[in-house]
Amino acid sequence: xxxxxxxxxxxxxxxxxxxFLLKIPLPRINPNIISGLSILTSLxxxxxxxxxxxxxxxxxxxxxxxxxxxxxxxxxxxLSSEEGYMVDVxxxxxxxxxxxxxxxxxxxxxxxxxxxxxxxxFTRKRHVVLPLRHIFLVYFIINYL
Amino acid sequence: MNPLAxxxxxxxxxxxxxxxxxxxxxxxxIFSVLIDLDHIIYISSVKGDLFRQKFGSGSRSRFHELYGxxxxxxxxxxxxxxxxxxMQVIGLSSILHYASDFLSGKTRPFYPxxxxxxxxxxxxxxxxxxxxxVLTILLGVMVWLRGISWSL
Numbered sequence: 001x002x003x004x005x006x007x008x009x010x011x012x013x014x015x016x017x018x019x020f021l022l023k024i025p026l027p028r029i030n031p032n033i034i035s036g037l038s039i040l041t042s043l044x045x046x047x048x049x050x051x052x053x054x055x056x057x058x059x060x061x062x063x064x065x066x067x068x069x070x071x072x073x074x075x076x077x078x079l080s081s082e083e084g085y086m087v088d089v090x091x092x093x094x095x096x097x098x099x100x101x102x103x104x105x106x107x108x109x110x111x112x113x114x115x116x117x118x119x120x121x122f123t124r125k126r127h128v129v130l131p132l133r134h135i136f137l138v139y140f141i142i143n144y145l
Numbered sequence: 146m147n148p149l150a151x152x153x154x155x156x157x158x159x160x161x162x163x164x165x166x167x168x169x170x171x172x173x174x175i176f177s178v179l180i181d182l183d184h185i186i187y188i189s190s191v192k193g194d195l196f197r198q199k200f201g202s203g204s205r206s207r208f209h210e211l212y213g214x215x216x217x218x219x220x221x222x223x224x225x226x227x228x229x230x231x232m233q234v235i236g237l238s239s240i241l242h243y244a245s246d247f248l249s250g251k252t253r254p255f256y257p258x259x260x261x262x263x264x265x266x267x268x269x270x271x272x273x274x275x276x277x278x279v280l281t282i283l284l285g286v287m288v289w290l291r292g293i294s295w296s297l
Contacts, residue, residue: 036248036265047161083263090254097240101233112218122255
């Protein structure tokens with residue numbers, strides 16, 4: 001499974017955070033639904049960002065939170081699967097595509113690169129993708145808040 | 146999702162994000178439904194058996210999945226040098242098509258590298274038709290309320 005082949009330092013960070021976070025009582029929701037919700041929050045982000053940067057920032061944080069939560073719920077209830085990985089990375093790419101459209105240069109170019117890396121990761125069984133939305137959140141806070 | 150819902154969704158979102166969607170009506174119409182052209186190949190292959198087979202993930206070619214999204218993002222990135230706003234509109238219309246299909250039905254995201262089918266279970270399959278009809282009407286009403294003109 002590709003999920004198991006993430007970079008070593010990512011695995012170490014996850015091991016430490018999971019030690020504490022997996023003890024938190026979490027609702028048993030289908031992780032795929034949580035992944036899908038991150039696409040919807042991305043869509044709401046581009047609809048409101050022109051009118052309110054603060055609300056846009058909150059939605060961006062919400063998107064990243066949902067992306068993190070789906071993996072956590074899957075690990076908490078042993079629901080991790082190849083299907084879950086596919087849903088997770090596809091949701092991530094669609095979410096990135098939607099978020100980066102209004103900001104385009106150079107974010108959309110990096111999104112195109114991330115799409116190639118996603119297919120590469122899947123075919124080579126090694127998870128190598130750029131955390132673009134996390135970097136974008138920092139960029140957004142610096143430039144728009 | 147049906148082509149009308151794809152078009153209305155693209156039209157509504159482009160109008161909210163960029164404003165003045167009428168100016169891009171033709172491009173939104175084309176690029177929000179273009180990806181569905183692979184269904185025509187599928188229809189011709191199943192012939193009279195369409196009602197039993199339905200439009201499952203098997204009716205979607207590689208261009209309807211992450212593979213197609215990758216090619217689209219590359220094409221748009223290159224062509225944005227020529228006309229940025231138009232490429233943003235085309236990109237948004239197309240990505241919304243991929244996203245709405247992914248959220249509403251069964252897909253094979255890594256086809257042709259994997260045949261594995263995924264489904265998000267946001268709306269149960271047996272209510273899908275009802276949900277689609279309600280969503281299409283809702284999108285139509287929202288487009289009408291925003292006063293977007295339809296003439297090409």
